[in-house]
Amino acid sequence: MPQKFMKTDVVVIGGGVTGTGILLDLSLRGIDAILIEKEDLANGASGRFHGLLHSGGRYAVSDPESAKECIEENLILKKIMPDAIEDTGGLFIQLIEDDDTFVFEWLKGCQKAGIPVKEISWEEIREPHLTDRVKRAFLVPDASIDGFLMVNLLAEAAKERGARVKTYTEVLEIIAEDSRVSGVRVLDKRANQEITIQANIVVNAAGAWVDAVAESAGIALPIQPNQGSLLVFHHRLTNRVINRLRKPGDADIFVPAGPVTILGTTSIKPEHIDEPSASLEEIERLLDIGAELLPNLKDHRILRSYAGIRPLYSSDTVDEGRDISRSFHIINHEKDGLKGFISVLGGKLTTYRLMAEKTVDEVCGMLGIDVPGITADTKISRTIKGITGQLLCDCESVGTNDLEYWLNTNEALGLNDLRRRTRLGMGTCQGTFCGYRAAGYLTDRGRDGLEELNSFLYERNKGTRLSKGQQTVENALNRAIYLGLFNLNERGPKDG
């Protein structure tokens, strides 16, 4: 296999919100960096999370420190990334049977953390699907975030400032000489080429795979993977984020996201971390508990289910996933005898910026550079606005110009990557119509549109293969069109 070399100051491993956030912070401080992602950006938890920009209310009792970080970051992100956030506001709902002493504790916690809370009356709630068994209701500054867009905005903003991003490139090994990191060995999967990247610092932000990456440097990280599953419902069932006001548990949050609503989550030990999926037990559990807040929940169509993995750092042994603190960890492995290597883990999407800033502060210290971070004051906007060319996806307003933009970044992206970047096919039709149109557009551009369409539908159908009875009308229509009308015998992706 031919060898190739590259050189930089810092290698960042992982194209989730943490990695791209760090990349942008580095580039804003003038530090040369390359981000390595083994699949597409937002392949991990950042593309499989709940979509909630926390106000901190959820952690007001259990984790005051996280609560304070959340509200501070919530206000900052609403300022610097308005394109990726819909400021829906959030409600905390106490039902008749819910514990009053918890509500008292919660109000105290919110006040301490600085979370603005306003109690509202039944008339002011204005959530038509909500149960009438409400005892008290409180408004908080929760919001809805588009994780795909956020990660892509961060990566684009970093690239504009000179950073490099290599997707579909996997870190195989951390290279060290004399107890000091000298770089990484990676595999560019599309070119099938190994590359050695020389660097002074390597930052490991590999999410649920953070321990596997550390292990390639001979370092053990005690990680406990924990799965959370979510259900996506047709339509916007709620106007605001709706939280159950009681000790945090399963299925107690509804987040409106564009044209759909997401209910989550659960907390179980996953079977594997590479392609997590919701189990039928989880789906039933979500539906049962969710119906306590929205009683007619089961009459609404489920578009799909999905699952994400939380990498919980467990230096001490704990049995219940949800009780480990979710505040983040930045580990300088000098303590393990390896200089120039840092692992970042834990936290929330909401607090990514803070984590990135603290990490880059640490990097600057190691490089002997003294430049303060400015991400809190750097506004990042969407580069593409409006539709020119053909409208492909009505649900999410995606036009050929959006696809063209991403294709021109020359990363040879497929339809699945375009879906993550543009939200094509994420709405109610789940790609049945826009998938066809986009495949046509790709063919115009000299690609194998049919092959792309095939793996696009395959990916899509993975999340919608519920049990037979739960097959949705959208699914039936998708199958009628592609199998019944077009005779497309859907296969998996060509190479597997």
Add this chain to the structure above:
Amino acid sequence: MDRTIQKEVVVIGSGMAGLMATVVLQELGKDVTLLANGMGSLAHFSGTVDLLGSEEFMSPWSGIGNLRDTERQHPYTSVTDEEISKALEIYQEVLGKYGIEYVTLGSNVFLPTAIGTRKPSYLVPKTMLPQGKDYTVVDFTQFRDWKGSLIHKGLREHYHGLELCSIELPHVKSLTLDAVSLARYFEKAEWRKEFISILRKQKLKGSLLMPAVLGIRGHEEIVAELEAALGHQVIEVPTLPPSAPGRRVYEAFMQRLKPNIEILYNNRVLGIEEGLKLRVSRPGRQWCYGAKSVIWAGGGLLGGGLVPAKDGLRDTVLGITITEGWQAGSQPIKGLYIAGSQLGYYDWPLEKSGAGVALSTGYKAAMLAGGGYYE
């Protein structure tokens, strides 16, 4: 309020199976009432009647024979070849009177699709049958539900020397133009003139593959006019819904039924009780009908007869949950006959048997309900 109006035979559902059943009952001279509530899957139906299709066999009849031996609950086990043929004959006759000629070669034909694959079908409109040696795919730049390059790329393998041309449609500005709206443009003679003059400037070879948007009313005349003006044969290819050919089928049946049959529009059946009492709602009020026999043809998930339930599919009228649809021939209430895609134990998208099952089981249910068989 609780007045019950007595009817003889009631058909519920104006999709393919319900319409077929109503025509048969009319032929049998029955006093039949059709409770219509929209087109159901006919809004999507491509117009090509599939019986059973596969890459493995060309004759659907031998395939159906095998099915009856291997899949004992399949809807085709409840109808004979003669009954299927009779149903197709009636369909062909109804569509013919409306002005759409259907043809069959006695075995399956492989038709081009809008993604550039080919699909087997049995009884097809003459305007959809590919004939000749050379072909040109005609792409319309503003019509996003028909992508010439995709079709051209896939079909090149099957049609040697296949060409592609792309034209801009006159006056079309909408970003969300669909097949049925485009079909309305084709129904306007003035607009067609402009269309023809644009297409004439193109280099065309052989037969022209166009999306199935060439008018709803007067479709065959429109195609004939285009062919005469362009000097090329025109072949329609079904594309993404909503479907113009499906609407032609609906109109054809309605044209046949309207003068002779009582059709009650916007009637939704809420429930059927023992003794064939129907609770019906129509905008603003509820109603009760009684009947001697009832045909229930509400369609599957797409027609609304069945909805997803926790442990199977729930029949929206009978309120019963079944694992995967009704078994052909079952009578949950005496005098109630079930037809069409509400039946289970078959997978029409995979088998290519959608219209075949809907038409033949609709026919059979009507024969049983109307006493068409004398034993």
